[in-house]
Amino acid sequence: GLRARGGRGARAGPRGVARQHWPVHYAQRAPALRSAARHDPLAETIRDHDGQGTHRHRHRPGGPAAPGGRHCRRTGARRGGGRAVRQVQGESAALRLDTRRITWPRTIDMNDRALRSIIVGLGGLNAGPTREERFVIIPGSEIMAIMALATGLEDLEQRLARIIVGLTPDKQPVRASDLKAQGAMTLLLKDAINPNLVQTLEGGPAFIHCGPFGNIAHGCNSVVATRLALTLCDVVLTEAGFGADLGAEKFFDIKCRMAGLNPEAAIVVATVRALKMHGGVKKDALGKSDVDAVRRGAANVRRHIKNVKKFAVPVVVALNRFITDTEAELEAVRAECAAEGVGVELCEVWEKGGEGGVAVAEAVLKLLDGRTARFKPLYDEKRPIREKVETIAKEIYGAGGVAFAPAAERALEQLPAMGLAETPVCMAKTQYSFSDDPAKLGAPSGFTLQVRDILPSAGAGFVVALAGDIMTMPGLSKTPAAERIRVHPDGTIEGLF
Incomplete structure (x- = not known):
């Protein structure tokens, strides 16, 4: 144990x-490992016949996405002229990825409030479609979570393939496997694992x-x-x-x-x-x-x-x-x-x-x-997402109830269709309080936890519930550590700790 x-x-x-x-x-x-880890339901829903975590599609000619193209029944992807179209701009309509529904953020290891919500694609046609974009820091990225939960290279590649990049106009998920990106990502991470x-x-x-x-x-x-x-x-x-x-x-x-x-x-x-x-x-x-x-x-x-x-x-x-x-x-x-x-x-x-x-x-x-431990998880992951969030809020945080914002309510309807109904819930919440309000110190109880959205993290194998005003791209404090850092003439560094 x-x-x-x-x-x-x-x-x-x-x-x-x-x-x-x-x-x-x-x-x-x-030895502390159980004889076998729990079966991962996500892998079953995404893995194709050869078990490698990528889709093999049968195409039919003349799909609706474009005249003369080939349409994939499983993902809506099409191929024109027998050539896979991989880019998500211009003719990248092959994947039918709705640029308004791209959920995969950019990542940088820097505290920068200005990057929380930005506009990209302002350089004309060759710069891609103009759309809203956001950054997260590396510790908050799904890649970090995948790395932390993967059991080896094969599992790593399968998890990367399951990443949901965005949605089609009819709200079907487009995954990293549809972009054929999981192999290259695995290569980049083969030593990091x-x-x-x-x-x-x-x-x-x-x-x-x-x-x-x-x-x-x-x-x-x-x-x-x-x-x-x-x-x-x-x-x-x-x-x-x-x-x-x-x-x-x-x-x-x-x-x-x-x-x-x-x-x-x-x-x-x-x-x-x-x-x-x-x-x-x-x-x-x-x-x-x-x-x-x-x-x-x-x-x-x-x-x-x-x-x-x-x-x-x-x-x-x-x-x-x-x-x-x-x-x-x-x-x-x-x-x-x-x-x-x-x-x-x-x-x-x-x-x-x-x-x-x-x-x-x-x-x-x-x-x-x-030897008194009788470890057991708090909840059954097969229960509805709403119930799991409420269990954590009431049993661990001391909340009296949970209020789900409209975006969270929509997510509760969409996530089961993505194969994410029976996964654990990862709560994103302030670390300063049991509640979602950092000013409520001590052990507050009876409050209503505000959940503003619930995001898919299919590669990691859970959903992320955003509570209160928690940010995945932090800003610097009023007195950042950088103000106390200096280098002495002899090379000694002061202020790092």
């Missing part, structure tokens, strides 16, 4: 301000591979890296982005479900500073002792603990200690977590290195030796 921890947590020490989320890590013993082996300053081995963000994507490292780690050592720790409402839920409901992983323990990483912020303290006052604020904010970490328990996995809290934390504040956290039947161990790695993490490691081993 996996030993479980997950999420990006606030750094301990005086250099940072705690983020408003609780990372959860997962631990599992090897191999995990990166690194080591800590003390020689501890670690795989760093793939980085889908936990707020806008599924927030987990690659299946390949996790499976490889399980063959090499007795206990594997893996991280899921942000808190138990985001990366943890997606780790359990998406990654573990698809890869056949069996997590045996979870570590919720917390800080006194973040608890005080959830208790109403302003950022510039987080260094001052305030036990009452810690108690008020503890409702947040207590809900994260409850969320992990809903997956039938035992949990321990690792408290990243800052040098400004007082003993009274630490004791308040212990008392609050004890009320949930969970222990707290101090994590002082920032100050003491590996020695500062021994207590947490021993607590995890104790959980593993207890």
Whole structure:
């Protein structure tokens, strides 16, 4: 089984301000894989007779798309003069791709608000059709999710082939396989699919591979890296982005479900500073002792603990200690977590290195030796998409209900026809709150979660529900890190961390 921890947590020490989320890590013993991963229904609907994930079409002459062309009954693609037309402009009407319904975004690894919504194709006929376009950052792209979930090159190519590029005028999906693009994409990624082996300053081995963000994507490292780690050592720790409402839920409901992983323990990483912020303290006052604020904010970490328990996995809290934390504040956290039947161990790695993490490691081993995990996903993926979104919102976020905007309602009607009815749901939501409003700190409940749209991610094997104002192309903060970066005359760099 996996030993479980997950999420990006606030750094301990005086250099940072705690983020408003609780990372959860997962631990599992090897061998941790089930005998076989769950059958992927998407592959069955897309894979052709030779099982390679690409379509073989029989064409009939004189299709309606163009006089004398050949029309494909399955995708609406046509070929004129016996030659496949591949480009999506001019004569690319071969695919009948509606330029108003292109869903595949461009991707760049840069924070740029101006790229969230743009117009392309303004250079005349040779520049392609004029249309609306958008960018996403690499951690939020479907390619990143596919890389993280693929089990090997063959699976990678099949997933790439399933990517939905856009729709035809009659709302039929046009896929990467229709563009014959999956082979070239696989070639570009053939080395990238191999995990990166690194080591800590003390020689501890670690795989760093793939980085889908936990707020806008599924927030987990690659299946390949996790499976490889399980063959090499007795206990594997893996991280899921942000808190138990985001990366943890997606780790359990998406990654573990698809890869056949069996997590045996979870570590919720917390800080006194973040608890005080959830208790109403302003950022510039987080260094001052305030036990009452810690108690008020503890409702947040207590809900994260409850969320992990809903997956039938035992949990321990690792408290990243800052040098400004007082003993009274630490004791308040212990008392609050004890009320949930969970222990707290101090994590002082920032100050003491590996020695500062021994207590947490021993607590995890104790959980593993207890063998009390009975892991189960939160929902049945075969249930309707609407029901799955509502289950996550009510059980994990504490919402009283879900409101679906018109675009989301249309998606609920269209996605089943694309073969995406019986897939997990990947929620895209702010990491600062259990709700879709980053200003609602603590543990809000009874609110209505606003879902503005639901996007297909057929290659990854899930649908993405966009909640609130979450953006897949972030902008810079009011005080970007770049303002603190400088190079000293001797070449020393300051301000990167």
